[in-house]
Amino acid sequence: MKKRYTLEQKRWDSPAEHAMPEHSRVPASLSIGAVRIAPATVLAPMAGVTDTVFRRFIKNASLFTTPLQNCHPERSAAESKDLLSDLAVTDINAPTTNQQSGCGLIMTEFTSADGLSRMRESKRKRYLTYYDDEHPISAQLFGSNPQTLAESARIVQDAGFDLVDLNLGCPAKRVVACNGGSGLLRDLPLIETIFRAVRAAVTIPFTVKFRMGWNDDHIVCVPLARLAEDCGLNAVALHARTREDGYTGQARWEYIAAVKDAVRIPVIGNGDIRTPEDAAAMVDSTGCDAVMIGRAAPSNPWIFRQIAQYTASKEATGVGSYDIPTDSDRYRMIRTYFQMLVHEIALEEEAEQTRAAALTEAGQIAARARHRDAVGKMKQFASWFTHGIPNGSALRKAIFDAKSGPAVLASVESFFAAKDHATADEPILV
Secondary structure, eight states, X not given: OOOOOOGGGXXXXXXXXXXXXXXXXXXXXXXXXXXXXXXXXXXXXXXXTOSHHHHHHXXXXXXXXXXTOXXXXXXXXXXXXXXXXXXXXXXXXXXXXXXXXXXXXXXXXXXXXXXXXXSOHHHHHHHTOOOGGGOSEEEEEEOSOHXXXXXXXXXXXXXXXXXXXXXXXXXXHHHHTTTOGGGXXXXXXXXXXXXXXXXXXXXXXXXXXEESBSSTTOBOHHHHHHHHHHTTOSEEXXXXXXXXXXXXXXXXTHHHHHHHHHOSSOEEEESOOOXXXXXXXXXXXXXXXXXXXXXXXXXXXXXXXXXXXXXXXXXXHSSXXXXXXXXXXXXXXXXXXXXXXXXXXXXXXXXHHHHSSSOOHHXXXXXXXXXXXXXXXXXXXXXXXXXXXXXXXXXXXXXHHOOSHHHHXXXXXXXXXXXXXXXXXXXXXX
């Protein structure tokens, strides 16, 4: 049977329940080279997902403070300012915890080094777009040519990114066919050449995300991590599955522990973190320095805030607790993300018009394509964002039947208005 590696396929297989560790919690911070990550949580790079809109959405959805606040993203600007003020006073981890967001580091979608090196500078900017409030931010590259990857890493550094990351984990057939992603796990000598070329090309921290190996007969995560350390990389992230596993079965955290035992550089654990308890359990069982969260984030954008709350409350009281989002929270979350997406497209179209007095035919075609992409992304995210909402299937159908961004937003408003939720004219803050 042919395997597909779209995010929609990345469901958990009978997820394991972890015993609650008595003392372990996600670390307040870690340093990757000269870059401080606080708290020690990372939004995983996800193709088709972690664009600038989603990254900023997650950053804002992760705002937290103690004592625990309700998960209400509708706070006014004044309330938001008060919240940030409270952080400095009431957060028990204030000296070492990021005072803006429970998500310590965000990463871009993986980008082809070959494509990046051939692009015009104007197109590169579109692929490498980020905003000041996204720092610290890492750009992830994939490819197999050492010189091309080194050149692309320089482009990333010149664009102002804080870190550059090499993808050695993607299992997608089209990526592996080009010897990229997890395909490189079968060629450690080539990986070493790539490591050394990229390390020599940039001064910003250089990291790598990889899988355990190609399959169970070819597990290379420990020697690969040692190789990364020997070549001067600043941290490694392990998704504790093989390429052959795809996203099936249980992530084997014992391999994260083995990597942690083998190297002195920071180790980031990835795989099967669905809840704050899972994050604490991974740290407890592996000793990893940080946790990376991927597919849980689209369905629960509050997970980073929840981890921060869990950590803070456990430190203060010995019992971890965190807010559970309500239907109203989900409504505002859906509406806010969709509005951000439509707004971003509008900004792109305005910039295009600024570059030319009137859009050329090619420009008009590109603008229509971006609008279709935005609507398509709304429909893609609807299946995750509506998870857990009563009668969510009706909302998903309404969104899938909509033909434009405003029509999608109208279907969201209509659905929740019928449920007597908040009206659309309320102030919004994720």
